[in-house]
Amino acid sequence: MARDTPLSAAASAAAAPFASQAAQGRDPHMKQRSLAQLRHGMAFKFLIGMGAMAATVSLAWGLFYLHAFGFDTPPPSRTGAFHLQLIFFTLLMFAAMAATLYFMLRRMVLLPIRRIIAGAGQMADGEHDSLLQMQTKDEIGRLAQAIHRMGQAYIGSQHELHRQKNEYQRLFELVPCIISLQDRQFRLIGYNREFRDHFDPTLGDYCYHAYKGRHEKCENCPVEKTFADGQAHYSEETGRSKDGATTHWIVKTAPMRNEHGEIIGAMEISLDVTHRKALENKLAQSELKLIQAAKMATLGEMAAGIAHELNQPLTVIKGAGNYFMKKIRKQQPIAPAVLAEMATEIDSHVDRASNIINQLRQFGRKSSTAAAPVQINTILQNAFEMFRQQLILCEIAVEWRLAADLPLVLAEAGRMEQVFVNLLLNAKDAIEAKWRDGPVAQDETKRITIDTQVQANQVTARIRDNGVGVPAHCRDRVFEPFYTTKKVGEGTGLGLSISYGIIKDFGGTIQIDSVPMQYTCFTLCFPIKEDHDRQGCPPIAADSG
Numbered sequence: 001m002a003r004d005t006p007l008s009a010a011a012s013a014a015a016a017p018f019a020s021q022a023a024q025g026r027d028p029h030m031k032q033r034s035l036a037q038l039r040h041g042m043a044f045k046f047l048i049g050m051g052a053m054a055a056t057v058s059l060a061w062g063l064f065y066l067h068a069f070g071f072d073t074p075p076p077s078r079t080g081a082f083h084l085q086l087i088f089f090t091l092l093m094f095a096a097m098a099a100t101l102y103f104m105l106r107r108m109v110l111l112p113i114r115r116i117i118a119g120a121g122q123m124a125d126g127e128h129d130s131l132l133q134m135q136t137k138d139e140i141g142r143l144a145q146a147i148h149r150m151g152q153a154y155i156g157s158q159h160e161l162h163r164q165k166n167e168y169q170r171l172f173e174l175v176p177c178i179i180s181l182q183d184r185q186f187r188l189i190g191y192n193r194e195f196r197d198h199f200d201p202t203l204g205d206y207c208y209h210a211y212k213g214r215h216e217k218c219e220n221c222p223v224e225k226t227f228a229d230g231q232a233h234y235s236e237e238t239g240r241s242k243d244g245a246t247t248h249w250i251v252k253t254a255p256m257r258n259e260h261g262e263i264i265g266a267m268e269i270s271l272d273v274t275h276r277k278a279l280e281n282k283l284a285q286s287e288l289k290l291i292q293a294a295k296m297a298t299l300g301e302m303a304a305g306i307a308h309e310l311n312q313p314l315t316v317i318k319g320a321g322n323y324f325m326k327k328i329r330k331q332q333p334i335a336p337a338v339l340a341e342m343a344t345e346i347d348s349h350v351d352r353a354s355n356i357i358n359q360l361r362q363f364g365r366k367s368s369t370a371a372a373p374v375q376i377n378t379i380l381q382n383a384f385e386m387f388r389q390q391l392i393l394c395e396i397a398v399e400w401r402l403a404a405d406l407p408l409v410l411a412e413a414g415r416m417e418q419v420f421v422n423l424l425l426n427a428k429d430a431i432e433a434k435w436r437d438g439p440v441a442q443d444e445t446k447r448i449t450i451d452t453q454v455q456a457n458q459v460t461a462r463i464r465d466n467g468v469g470v471p472a473h474c475r476d477r478v479f480e481p482f483y484t485t486k487k488v489g490e491g492t493g494l495g496l497s498i499s500y501g502i503i504k505d506f507g508g509t510i511q512i513d514s515v516p517m518q519y520t521c522f523t524l525c526f527p528i529k530e531d532h533d534r535q536g537c538p539p540i541a542a543d544s545g
């Protein structure tokens with residue numbers, strides 16, 4: 001039975017890692033066969049060596065015997081001289097055998113092993129082919145080859161590891177997002193190129209200092225939340241870049257865990273949205289300009305009604321003036337009671353005219369985007385006031401059904417007024433179109449209904465008219481910019497699309513419901529501003545206008 005010698009065991013041990021690493025993709029049975037051959041060869045040589053030694057010892061004893069007694073001599077008597085000779089000769093034999101063994105071991109094992117050790121050292125220093133010079137075909141030579149291949153495989157895998165590490169490092173550096181890694185004390189333990197380009201970081205600096213120049217942790221820090229619950233968190237942040245410019249970025253965080261699953265840090269990935277913010281601001285500015293332009297257009301459309309509205313007080317004042325001049329020309333006195341009555345009349349009509357002008361000035365004023373708690377009933381009434389005269393001229397009756405104790409909503413009064421003015425103007429135009437083009441039932445009268453209600457935590461306002469109505473296939477289109485069925489010069493088609501944007505800005509909704517030639521109803525809903533007190537608004541007497 002073949003037993004493992006130390007050398008063959010070393011060869012197996014040396015070849016084992018190689019078998020798993022270097023020979024990837026080769027036949028595993030072939031590897032096992034060559035290892036078994038290596039072990040068998042070494043055992044065989046060991047047996048031959050032992051046999052040769054036994055033969056040498058036997059031969060030496062035979063020669064000694066012949067030299068001492070010759071072929072024909074009977075065995076000697078055991079004298080003291082014989083014993084001494086025997087001991088001396090045995091010692092001599094052992095010394096000779098030991099010397100021979102030592103020289104054989106030194107030549108065949110020790111020196112080659114030293115060369116292998118030196119070669120392995122050189123390989124570690126980067127001289128990869130030093131072990132290849134040991135070309136002998138014995139076990140030592142094969143051991144050197146095995147170690148060489150193992151070394152090559154190890155070096156190859158090290159190169160691959162380095163290559164992968166460099167690739168990942170390069171990718172991390174080049175990711176087009178700002179990335180920073182932070183420990184649990186919010187200190188920077190790593191960051192990529194984009195982060196360096198934006199800010200002026202140093203490793204170990206606190207993140208709030210690196211990102212925002214702060215000296216204490218930010219409120220609502222997404223990284224802190226990630227440390228607390230191990231989840232990803234989002235936020236939108238503003239700070240200063242290294243050139244001093246205001247920078248906006250959106251953040252997503254993720255926890256970094258060790259092999260036991262404990263959170264040891266956090267990764268913060270940010271996307272610079274400064275450019276997008278600037279565009280949004282520009283867009284908001286353009287939107288405001290558009291709203292303003294549409295307002296001016298609405299004022300233009302209302303010009304006839306406004307002129308009539310102003311004409312009435314002016315006519316009264318002019319009449320009073322004419323009366324005074326006539327009396328003065330005729331040098332007739334004016335009774336104090338008449339004078340007082342006329343003065344009161346003039347005063348009230350001047351108030352009425354200046355009221356109209358104030359309302360127009362307010363309507364024409366540039367809108368802001370600041371929302372405040374407002375009372376929808378009041379806004380509806382203000383919008384209606386600008387129309388009152390126009391609706392009287394067109395013989396349109398307005399029915400009011402306002403909720404008495406309507407909660408406030410968060411909006412901007414001027415912009416909301418613009419919404420209602422457009423809805424009323426559209427209602428008036430639709431009614432006029434129906435009465436112009438027909439058909440109209442004999443007992444039908446021109447009518448607009450305005451109502452407000454509280455429904456499921458929302459304030460609802462409805463404006464309903466009995467005009468031409470909107471066909472089903474056009475209902476979705478009425479909110480599109482520039483969609484209009486009016487003649488050129490009568491409508492821009494912007495009114496409802498701007499109204500839609502304004503309502504959305506305040507978290508509200510607008511819906512249309514209509515049956516052609518019967519009615520159109522616009523329903524507006526706004527979330528109630530809970531924190532503020534309700535400001536009741538007394539219902540207006542039905543059927544005004």
Ligand SMILES: Nc1ncnc2c1ncn2[C@@H]1O[C@H](COP(=O)(O)OP(=O)(O)OP(=O)(O)O)[C@@H](O)[C@H]1O
Nearest residue numbers: 426430469478484485486491492493494495496520
């Ligand atoms: N109450 C309504 N009844 C019937 N059709 C309506 C009503 N309100 C709006 N529409 C239809 O929707 C279209 C778009 O209305 P929108 O207010 O956006 O623009 P416009 O009134 O045509 O012009 P602008 O308001 O810019 O002066 C109108 O042209 C009309 O066809």
Ligand SMILES: [Mg+2]
Nearest residue numbers: 422426495496
């Ligand atoms: Mg309109």
